[in-house]
Amino acid sequence: NAGVTQTPKFQVLKTGQSMTLQCAQDMNHNSMYWYRQDPGMGLRLIYYSASEGTTDKGEVPNGYNVSRLNKREFSLRLESAAPSQTSVYFCASSNTRSGNTIYFGEGSWLTVV
Amino acid sequence: GENVEQHPSTLSVQEGDSAVIKCTYSDSASNYFPWYKQELGKRPQLIIDIRSNVGEKKDQRIAVTLNKTAKHFSLHITETQPEDSAVYFCAASWAEGGKLIFGQGTELSVKP
Numbered sequence: 173n174a175g176v177t178q179t180p181k182f183q184v185l186k187t188g189q190s191m192t193l194q195c196a197q198d199m200n201h202n203s204m205y206w207y208r209q210d211p212g213m214g215l216r217l218i219y220y221s222a223s224e225g226t227t228d229k230g231e232v233p234n235g236y237n238v239s240r241l242n243k244r245e246f247s248l249r250l251e252s253a254a255p256s257q258t259s260v261y262f263c264a265s266s267n268t269r270s271g272n273t274i275y276f277g278e279g280s281w282l283t284v285v
Numbered sequence: 286g287e288n289v290e291q292h293p294s295t296l297s298v299q300e301g302d303s304a305v306i307k308c309t310y311s312d313s314a315s316n317y318f319p320w321y322k323q324e325l326g327k328r329p330q331l332i333i334d335i336r337s338n339v340g341e342k343k344d345q346r347i348a349v350t351l352n353k354t355a356k357h358f359s360l361h362i363t364e365t366q367p368e369d370s371a372v373y374f375c376a377a378s379w380a381e382g383g384k385l386i387f388g389q390g391t392e393l394s395v396k397p
Contacts, residue, residue, distance in 0.1 A: 205384065212294070214374060214389040215329065230384060231286070262328065273319065274385055276328040 174198055176277035178263040184283045185253045193248040193280050195263030203266045204246035205230075205274065206238060208259040215262065221246055222268070253284045287312040289377050291388025298365050299396055306391045308375035309357040315377040318351060318358045319385070323372045332373075333360070365395045 178195045185191055197204065205220040207230075217230030219238040227238050235257060237249045246265075250257055263277040288311040298304050310318075319334035335342045335349045335358065342349050346365075351358040362369055375388040 207387075212389065214291070215376075215387040217384050217386065220384045228384075231386070273331060273334065276330070278328050 176263055176265055176275055178261075178277035178280055180280060181278065182281045184285060185250075186285060187254060189253050190249065190251050191253065191282075192250075193261055193263070193282075194245070195247065195277060196245045197263075197265040197275075198244065199265060199267065199275065200243070201265035201275075202243070202268045204240065205264040205266075206236075206246070206248045207262045207264065207276075208232065208257075209262060209279075210259050218248065218261075250282075253282075255284045258282060258284045287315060287377055287379065287386040289375060289386050289388040291375050291391060293391060294389065295392045295394070297394045297396065300365060300367060302365055304360075304362045304365055304369070304393055304395075306360045306373055306375070306393070307357060308359070308377075308388050309355075310377040310386075311356070312377070312379055313353075313356065314379040315356075317378040318349070319376050319378075320349060320360050321374045321376065321387075323374065323390075325371075329374060362393075365393075367395050367397050369393060370395045 176197045206218040207215040216232045221227045221240040224243045239247045261280045264274045266274045291308045316337040321329035322332045323329040346363045348361040372390045376385040378385045
């Protein structure tokens with residue numbers, strides 16, 4: 173049981189390049205999330221998906237797109253990376269029926285130069 | 286939308302002392318309040334949570350209190366140990382399966 177798995181773990185991008193962060197969970201959770209973590213800013217929600225087929229904006233959605241491919245997978249895309257998107261990205265999931273306990277992946281360290 | 290404020294941003298205590306971290310939230314509809322611990326380079330992990338129908342919850346050396354009227358909740362760690370050193374985050378949510386909004390984090394340092 174791997175829990176929440178996200179790839180890649182580390183990535184360096186040039187300004188303007190695009191990339192997709194992949195996330196998959198094997199806990200049969202309905203809800204999935206993408207957060208970014210910056211020093212002194214805590215964890216800020218980028219996008220979330222309360223169920224397969226739905227996605228909603230979080231606190232900081234600008235510059236990102238998401239796809240809930242199926243119940244297991246939730247990807248985050250940066251269409252044109254900017255240095256301000258240098259951050260640690262965490263994918264997470266939760267089982268709505270158990271009351272919002274969120275489980276995080278190991279994180280993806282992204283640097284945009 | 287929901288806003289969660291967390292204080293202090295850093296906290297240093299001597300081993301064996303108690304540590305208290307406080308959070309306030311803005312949306313009175315919030316009904317779920319978890320606390321996460323994050324060690325350096327690791328993912329956040331749930332350590333304790335409380336729901337709006339409960340005023341206090343304890344788990345060994347960790348306790349959380351909730352004051353719905355004042356819209357604040359606190360994490361209490363007693364008999365602190367060096368391994369308690371980490372960043373702690375509070376969060377609030379108001380719907381089943383809904384999004385969690387996090388506070389800014391508190392870096393706790395426990396000195397031997």
